[in-house]
Amino acid sequence: MKLSPEAAQTYDQKRLAHHPPVPVARHFWRAFWVGGLISTVGQFFLSYFEKKGLMxxxxxxxxxxxxxxxxxxxxxxxxxxxxxxxxxxxxxxxxTGFANSMVAPAMEFRRDGWVMGVGARLFQVAGPVFVFGTLASLFVGSLWYLFYGGFTG
Amino acid sequence: MTTFRFESRPSLLSMATVAGPDEAKGPLGEKFDQVVPDLWVGQKSWEQAEQELLARAGQTLLVKENLTAADVDLMVGGDLLDQLVTTHFASRTLDIPTFGMFSACATLTASLAVAAMAVDAGYGQKVLVTVASHHHAAERQYRYPVELGIQKPATAQWTATGAAAFLIGKGGPVVVREATPGRVVDYGVKDPFDMGGAMAPAARDTLLRHLQDTGRTVKDYDAIFTGDLAAVGSTLFRDLLKEEGVQVEGIHHDCGLILYDRSSQKAVQAGGSGAACSGLVTAAHIIPGLLSGEWRRVLLLATGALHSPTTYRQGESIPCIAHGVVLERAEAP
Incomplete structure (x- = not known):
């Protein structure tokens, strides 16, 4: 049997009442310090390369x-x-998360062969980011062109 | 009336389990026949590893009972992978006539029911029931590559790694008394990270129909085990039953909450799941409890979520099923 959409909605409220509360503060704190640590490592290398004479x-x-x-x-x-x-x-x-999203499928699907495994599945996770990232930049770029009439200055 | 009563008392002759490393660290760790140290099980892929678990469980049982494949009339079993590759590929080495069964994590009770039907009807003297699942193989098929960094919600469940085999025949110490096949129940849940919440209504449906068919109340059971409703689904299941005036507080247990110690094994989140979850708990906890006299009659309600990654992506809700099997100690009236 399948519940009607209305009855399903009532059930959903009941079900969600049984979910443990999401520990938002803990998630924020962990994301903050892990992200901060990765960024600090990045800053370390950025400063290092600048010190070596790069702009x-x-x-x-x-x-x-x-x-x-x-x-x-x-x-x-x-x-x-x-x-x-x-x-x-x-x-x-x-x-580093982007690297993870590429390497994880590469490792997972290596066993399915180089072409149909790694080749076909490499972008399983990162693919949508590329597709919609490219589309979004195209859209924003078009707006810029319309309103400012060019890409220079 | 959809509850089958097996008058000739088909029963459990033997069983065997092979468990993964995380299952071995759980409360039942000491009680498995065999424990594998890692998820590779000496194989080259997760799929092969799962097949190896199942083949080992089957072979362990045959060796225990001093049987060969030719002594077994039928194998009935399933797993979670597409086309039931685990069951069918492992069956190549076991070499027993095979019915592949799919009821997702409810496969154990579906298979036990079919095995009991075959034995009760006299079509087989010895029928092998098998279930298997593998955490990484299931992750890869249902969700993401294993090494991908994903933060799962607290309602998510952990697919158990392991395999269990049961031999059904006549004259054993635990009788498969009745079976109530489940109906597919869909309450519109679309969240694959809350399968307990999706499956709880299916478990209620089968339990209520079972009680109606048999004319019993829940007090007639020493324990009622659901398959893998885990933390969220278990409390929901008890609440849904309360609405119907059925009180299972105290006698309801869930295999998904028994297999792991959630306080020290945080990664399992809400609890265990997978076809092997109820299989391992039945073999290492429920049957021993019946044999030791802790319980006389138990109802085992394995629960399964019947979605696929394709139906999920296409926005479909998750249909669920629960099959019930009554297990009794042999000397019970």
Whole structure:
């Protein structure tokens, strides 16, 4: 049997009343310090590359590369999923989280072969971010072009 | 009237379990026949690992009873993976005629019921019932790659790793007395991270129909075990029954809450699930309790969520099912 949508709504309220409260303050705190720690590591490398003579916008590129390698390494060692299950968005949002979202499917689907496994599934998680990120930038770029009539200045 | 009563008293002759590392750390850890140290089980993929668990459980049982595959008339069992690959692939090595069963995490009681029907009707002398699940194989199929960093809500459940095998025949110490097949019940829940909440109405439906069919009350049972409603689904189940004037407080237990120690095994969140969850708890906790005399008659209500990743993505709600089986100690009247 399938409940009518109205009855299902009544049941949903009953069901949700049994859910434990979401520990919002704890989630915020954990996301804050885990995300902050990852960002501090990033800042360390950014300052290092600047000290080595790179301009700030140039120094961001090797910094991102180092963080991606670190994220990939921690995923490969089986640690990043634990960090993220603790730190939530604090671990998912930085670029190390992006590395995790690429390496995790690569590891998982390696057994399905290089082409139909890794090749086909590599972007399983990150794919939607690329698609909608590109679309959003296209949309914003079009607005900019319409209102300011160009991309320079 | 949809409750079957098996007059010729088909019963449990033997059983065997193989459990994963997290299950071994739980309260029942000492009671499994075999424990594997890691989720690979010496194999190259999670799917192969799950097949190995099942093959080992089946072989352990055959060795225990000094039987060969030719002595077993039928194997009835299932798992969670698409096309029941675990059951069918493991059956290649066990070499017993096989009926693959799918009722998600309710597969144990569906299979026990079919095995008891076969034995009761005289079609088989010895019927093997098997269930298996593997945490990582289920994660990969139903959710995300294992190494992906995901924060799951507290209502999420943990798919048990392990396999259980039961041999049903005649003259054993625990009798499969009755079976009540479940109806598919859909209360419109769409959240795959709250399967207990989705399955609780199915468990209530089967329990109420079972009581009506048998003319009993819940007081006629020493214990009622649901399969894997876990923390959220269990309290919801008891509340839903209270609305119907049925009080199961004190006699209701849930396999998903027995398999792990949630206070020290935080990763399991609301509790266990998976086809192996009720299988491992039945073999390591319920049957021993019946044998030791702790209980005389128990109702086992394994619960299953029947969605697939495809139906979830297409916005469908989660249909659920619960099959009931009554287990009694043999000397009971």
């Amino acid at each position: 700030p916008d140039q120094a961001a590129i090797p910094t991102a590369a180092v963080l991606v390698v670190l994220g990939a390494l921690l995923t490969g060692l089986g640690l990043y999923d634990r960090i993220a299950s603790y730190g939530g968005m604090g671990a998912a949002l930085p670029i």
